[in-house]
Amino acid sequence: MTPKISLLTAAWLVLKKDWQIEWRTRARLTALIFFSGATLLLFSFAMGPDVTSLRAHAHGYLWLGLLFASVLSLGESFRIESENQALTGLVLTPVEPRAIFIGKVLGNASMLFALSLVLLPITIGLYDVDLTRVPHLLLLVLFLGTLGISAPGTVYSAISANARARDVMLPLLLFPVLVPLLLAAASATKLTFQPDPQDQLGSWLKLLIAFDLIYLSVGFLVFPKIAEED
Amino acid sequence: MPASIPLLLLLALAVMVVVHVVVPKTRPILWKVSAALGLVMLGLLMYLGMFYAPPEAFMSNVGRILYVHVPYIWMAFIAFLMNVGCAFAYLMKKSWVTDALAESSAEVGVLFGAVGVAMGSIWARPTWGVWWDWDPRLISTTVMLLSYVGYLALRSFTEDPERRATWSAAVGILSGVSLPITYYSVRWWNSLHQVQSSTASVDKTMGSVLLWGLVTLLCFLFPFIVKRYEIARARQTAAMELPPLEAPRPEAA
Numbered sequence: 001m002t003p004k005i006s007l008l009t010a011a012w013l014v015l016k017k018d019w020q021i022e023w024r025t026r027a028r029l030t031a032l033i034f035f036s037g038a039t040l041l042l043f044s045f046a047m048g049p050d051v052t053s054l055r056a057h058a059h060g061y062l063w064l065g066l067l068f069a070s071v072l073s074l075g076e077s078f079r080i081e082s083e084n085q086a087l088t089g090l091v092l093t094p095v096e097p098r099a100i101f102i103g104k105v106l107g108n109a110s111m112l113f114a115l116s117l118v119l120l121p122i123t124i125g126l127y128d129v130d131l132t133r134v135p136h137l138l139l140l141v142l143f144l145g146t147l148g149i150s151a152p153g154t155v156y157s158a159i160s161a162n163a164r165a166r167d168v169m170l171p172l173l174l175f176p177v178l179v180p181l182l183l184a185a186a187s188a189t190k191l192t193f194q195p196d197p198q199d200q201l202g203s204w205l206k207l208l209i210a211f212d213l214i215y216l217s218v219g220f221l222v223f224p225k226i227a228e229e230d
Numbered sequence: 231m232p233a234s235i236p237l238l239l240l241l242a243l244a245v246m247v248v249v250h251v252v253v254p255k256t257r258p259i260l261w262k263v264s265a266a267l268g269l270v271m272l273g274l275l276m277y278l279g280m281f282y283a284p285p286e287a288f289m290s291n292v293g294r295i296l297y298v299h300v301p302y303i304w305m306a307f308i309a310f311l312m313n314v315g316c317a318f319a320y321l322m323k324k325s326w327v328t329d330a331l332a333e334s335s336a337e338v339g340v341l342f343g344a345v346g347v348a349m350g351s352i353w354a355r356p357t358w359g360v361w362w363d364w365d366p367r368l369i370s371t372t373v374m375l376l377s378y379v380g381y382l383a384l385r386s387f388t389e390d391p392e393r394r395a396t397w398s399a400a401v402g403i404l405s406g407v408s409l410p411i412t413y414y415s416v417r418w419w420n421s422l423h424q425v426q427s428s429t430a431s432v433d434k435t436m437g438s439v440l441l442w443g444l445v446t447l448l449c450f451l452f453p454f455i456v457k458r459y460e461i462a463r464a465r466q467t468a469a470m471e472l473p474p475l476e477a478p479r480p481e482a483a
Contacts, residue, residue, distance in 0.1 A: 152404055155400060155404060156401070156404075159384070159397045159400065159401065160384075162393070163384065163387050163388050163397070164387045164388065164389070165387050169383070169384060169387060172379075172380045172383055172384075173377075173380040173381075173383075173384060173401060175376075176373045176374075176376035176377040176380060176405075176408070177373075177377055177404060177405070177407070177408070179369065179370075179373045180370075180373075180411060214407055215404070215407070218403060218404055218407065219404075221403075222321065222399075222400040222403055222404070223400075225321050225396050225399070225400060226396065226397060226400050228396070229392065229393045229396045229397065
């Protein structure tokens with residue numbers, strides 16, 4: 001009989017598997033970079049060439065670009081599992097389905113975080129923002145924000161991967177839930193781009209952490225039931 | 231204890247729904263009694279809200295919409311809380327009954343919530359000067375309604391009944407997270423919308439009229455939920471061969 005492996009080891013294996021699949025083609029990340037780069041460019045066309053106004057709203061464009069890209073990325077993360085019924089194979093292995101959840105969330109979050117790092121120089125180029133004020137806090141905001149998109153996003157993409165009209169279903173389910181996260185992440189990012197005279201960054205970071213913890217734990221609880229149905 | 235009123239209303243609804251589901255004899259009567267009582271109470275509510283209650287201190291007669299706006303939103307909350315409860319119950323132990331109840335409570339909750347938001351908008355125009363404002367309470371309520379619209383869309387897009395039940399239970403729980411955010415939004419952020427109106431936060435006469443309005447709408451919420459539940463059960467029965475809700479009546483000799 002195969003020895004049972006621990007939750008974290010199994011999660012690490014799922015994560016490594018996703019990274020390996022991605023690394024072999026690098027197709028998803030490349031597509032995401034071009035898609036969100038184009039989105040950022042379109043925002044600057046739609047809003048006109050006024051640099052002051054673009055700079056003032058850069059945080060919002062950055063997060064909208066990430067949010068739109070996340071729908072593509074999350075949808076893809078379970079589409080690859082539905083080919084050849086790979087997810088059924090994963091569920092049948094003697095590991096907890098929760099390990100698949102943790103691995104997938106970390107896989108999606110790392111993909112989006114990598115994307116956000118690529119988008120930063122683009123925001124400098126297009127919107128002329130100053131990233132050097134508190135770079136470590138900016139990275140923290142990006143990390144917490146992308147993790148927050150991935151936690152409910154992984155649950156919803158597991159559901160919508162097998163539903164009819166899945167391309168419509170994922171944003172329909174995901175976007176309402178992400179509104180508090182978008183608000184917190186965009187506001188926190190703004191305060192890293194611009195001065196923070198009222199010292200509000202801390203409270204937005206707390207909201208981000210709370211959002212992540214809530215959706216990670218709810219996802220952790222409900223994911224095994226969803227994986228059973230797949 | 232005024233703070234316990236929402237819980238008492240939820241409890242009353244839960245008891246009535248359980249009686250309706252468990253005791254087949256009450257099914258044809260209970261909802262009719264509730265709806266009839268609701269109609270009588272609604273007639274009286276019109277009188278109480280329009281003439282008996284004093285005009286609001288700042289908003290004068292415009293504030294009288296409070297007696298229907300607040301109850302509608304409360305009923306939406308109660309319905310969504312019931313949806314979360316049914317979702318948990320379904321994931322603990324699979325049952326077509328809790329699945330059908332979850333479906334009906336979400337749909338009725340969206341209906342009551344939408345009416346409540348529309349009334350709030352009608353009230354906002356003379357009071358705030360706008361139909362809509364980007365205010366935390368309004369945004370979070372809309373987000374709450376939208377996430378349940380997504381829930382209903384998922385239900386209608388999934389054909390396999392067992393998958394639909396499990397997936398929507400998971401989505402119901404994730405949507406349920408928006409309930410406390412909406413409830414506390416007026417306290418957490420500086421909102422244009424006033425803090426929660428309850429029977430304790432207003433004048434005694436107004437409080438009793440508000441309570442009257444809450445009980446009136448609860449009398450309507452119950453028949454809406456159980457009738458929608460019966461439709462959901464009938465659809466389940468049609469989709470799979472389940473035992474019917476009522477035992478077939480013996481043929482007259």
